[in-house]
Amino acid sequence: xxxxxxxxxxxxxxxxxxxxxxxxxxxxxxxxxxxxxxxxxxxxxxxxxxxxxxxxxxxxxxxxxxxxxxxxxxxxxxxxxxxxxxxxxxxxxxxxxxxxxxxxxxxxxxx
Amino acid sequence: xxxxxxxxxxxxxxxxxxxxxxxxxxxxxxxxxxxxxxxxxxxxxxxxxxxxxxxxxxxxxxxxxxxxxxxxxxxxxxxxxxxxxxxxxxxxxxxxxxxxxxxxxxxxxxxxxxxxxxxxxxxxxxxxxxxxxxxxxxxxxxxxxxxxxxxxxxxxxxxxxxxxxxxxxxxxxxxxxxxxxxxxxxxxxxxxxxxxxxxxxxxxxxxxxxxxxxxxxxxxxxxxxxxxxxxxxxxxxxxxxxxxxxxxxxxxxxx
Numbered sequence: 001x002x003x004x005x006x007x008x009x010x011x012x013x014x015x016x017x018x019x020x021x022x023x024x025x026x027x028x029x030x031x032x033x034x035x036x037x038x039x040x041x042x043x044x045x046x047x048x049x050x051x052x053x054x055x056x057x058x059x060x061x062x063x064x065x066x067x068x069x070x071x072x073x074x075x076x077x078x079x080x081x082x083x084x085x086x087x088x089x090x091x092x093x094x095x096x097x098x099x100x101x102x103x104x105x106x107x108x109x110x111x
Numbered sequence: 112x113x114x115x116x117x118x119x120x121x122x123x124x125x126x127x128x129x130x131x132x133x134x135x136x137x138x139x140x141x142x143x144x145x146x147x148x149x150x151x152x153x154x155x156x157x158x159x160x161x162x163x164x165x166x167x168x169x170x171x172x173x174x175x176x177x178x179x180x181x182x183x184x185x186x187x188x189x190x191x192x193x194x195x196x197x198x199x200x201x202x203x204x205x206x207x208x209x210x211x212x213x214x215x216x217x218x219x220x221x222x223x224x225x226x227x228x229x230x231x232x233x234x235x236x237x238x239x240x241x242x243x244x245x246x247x248x249x250x251x252x253x254x255x256x257x258x259x260x261x262x263x264x265x266x267x268x269x270x271x272x273x274x275x276x277x278x279x280x281x282x283x284x285x286x287x288x289x290x291x292x293x294x295x296x297x298x299x300x301x302x303x304x305x306x307x308x309x310x311x312x313x314x315x316x317x318x319x320x321x322x323x324x325x326x327x328x329x330x331x332x333x334x335x336x337x338x339x340x341x342x343x344x345x346x347x348x349x350x351x352x353x354x355x356x357x358x359x360x361x362x363x364x365x366x
Binding site for chain 1: 146151153313315316320322324336338348349350351352354355356357358359360361362363
């Protein structure tokens, strides 16, 4: 006795995909459907055939990688006045709203 | 390297070249460096025995204007081809600022026999070197002066600090004013006659706001950073420390 099965199958798949190339990026939506047949003997697939019947791929969104410039305010800070000169002069950056103060030079004196 | 970063007015400053901690009187002159804000690498652009200061990028980033030896100078962004743009005998010119297209500049200057308390604003054509005087505050009162002009990146407006007096001439002090490139009045940004001493300023990249250094008038010589709309509204402090100087507002391109 041979335990064999021959049957047909059908399927539909859907999903999203992200494609990037350089600074460009695209989001695609994809729907695909297909039909197939397969034969199994003792639960082993001995033959199968599946063919996409249709594929629908559409561009949902595209854009360039953000290269928007950041606004920064740079300023100098003079610190540690010893009575004659400031021993520390550094350049800082800050966001226009006053947040994110960062010391860019972080050296006391440039020699 | 900094041309890629595109902070047209912000990536350069002057440092004291050398410093002798044992003898403060041997402190030497200031030089101009370029700093890559991302890597923090410094490149020295000037090396002489004069004080080089107030450096500022041209709008296209190809050149740097600065003040030295009483003149306004221009050099390539890499420090090459230095030359003095202004050559007025006896006059002292400083604090240049480029026009949006780079064909002109404004700066402050005082004449032979004057002092830094006699400064006014001038405009110069960078090709013909023709100079036009835009303010006359040093002549209107003994304490009047206008200085540190900053040409908007995207308009004909020039902001500057001016020490002027109230109509009764009972109070005089620094405030921020605007003119256009012909010297016509463009409005007054701050209006406190020196209750706050504005001493340095810079336009925002969109030309709608100004950041300025406010010297606290309590004898300590401390300063804060404030931001104000060009029409004078929304004047507010952005940094709550009291030792800040020479702000420059620019764009940092992230790529």
